[in-house]
Amino acid sequence: MSDDPGPEPADEPFHDHDVERLVADIDLDPFLGRRHDPLAEPLDEPAEVGAQAPPLLALRDLIADDRFPELFARALRAADPDFRELFPRDATPVLREFVRAMTWAFETTEYADGDRSKVEEVVEFARHLGADHRKLDLAPRHHQRFGEALTHTLRHLAGRGWDDRLETTLATAYRVLSTALQQGAAAGEGPARVGATVVEVLRPTRDVVVVRLISDVMVDYHPGQYLSVLTPYSPGVWRRLSPSIPANPAGQIEFHIRDVPGGALSGSLVRGVGVGDRWVLARPLGLLEVDRSEPFRDVLMIGGGTGIAPLRCLLLDMMRHGQNPRVHLFYGARFPGDLYDLPTLVDLAATAPWLTIQPVAEEDEDPWWAGPRQELPRTLHRRQTGTLVEAVTQWGSWADRQVIVSGSPEMLRATVRGLVAAGTPRENISFDRP
Structure with missing residues (x-):
């Protein structure tokens, strides 16, 4: 047996802890064909559920729990492999927007007090959101498994506070919203996604880039609207960008993007965009317009x-x-x-x-x-x-x-x-x- 202790740790290309960290960071479940429950262990401190609170408001409080976005992201990844591609690696910002929307929907429905127009406002919002979600190409299976992951996460957060009234209320609310989302997606016309190629990049200042593209087919947007944009620089991250020129038959589009410190996309886009890159553009949205009704108002x-x-x-x-x-x-x-x-x-x-x-x-x-x-x-x-x-x-x-x-x-x-x-x-x- 040699007395040589071998190379010093500093000379090794990978230390043990580096390898462990690398392997731990890779989600191997999809490759191993196994599914596990990431929320199997009960929480040490479940969220408090008010026994006398109306079910919709109790669900609102559960979904507003600070732990919800991270737990829900884990449940989604386990629920369907497609969710790994549909959501960015750090899904927390997206899920926080989901929390805001659901909080508003639960509160508006609860406080409607029999006013059907208020409830219809929530349903119409879901239809509008579904039209935007056409770009994700969701199947009924995705809606079902998303709902199952949502129920599982809220049940996990509530612990022993979860009961049949919460289960039934959530199932009813989600069924209505999911149906409206799918109706909105089905009502859309034209292509849900359009490819575009970067043809010119200008850098007028240290942190602003002007990107000019030509789309595969014309994207018909109104002046002042914005488009949902998916780029190769941050997979799964959709960003709203406003064209700076009107739509035209040649498919020419120009965007202005600033590098926002801490932004999920802007930094990698501003630094990495190049001629020949392929982007994906989706449905135009927004309401900015000049009222041209006469007599003109300045x-x-x-x-x-x-x-x-x-x-x-x-x-x-x-x-x-x-x-x-x-x-x-x-x-x-x-x-x-x-x-x-x-x-x-x-x-x-x-x-x-x-x-x-x-x-x-x-x-x-x-x-x-x-x-x-x-x-x-x-x-x-x-x-x-x-x-x-x-x-x-x-x-x-x-x-x-x-x-x-x-x-x-x-x-x-x-x-x-x-x-x-x-x-x-x-x-x-x-x-x-x-």
């Missing part, structure tokens, strides 16, 4: 960052008309160099006497680390310094305008609140929730 548009894309699409569509309402566009960003689309907007304004551009930046100068940037063109109005909501509201309430706002969730909240506080009627303001 328009206030407010776009922050890449939120300028759907507004630019609306403006390009308006260029087709001989007569248009006056449009005052506030285009804002954090630094002056981030106003990357200003040259295009100025070119539009040069041939559209009804369009006025007001650039806004929160800072006066670009930071040293931002790198070189294009020279920004002069506009009729000098660039203002401050937030968009400050720049807009200093001119008054704009109460006589139709107002269209587009940008990040934080920008939307601040701008809408500021406008309402300044006297803009809330019903005059339109925006799409990201």
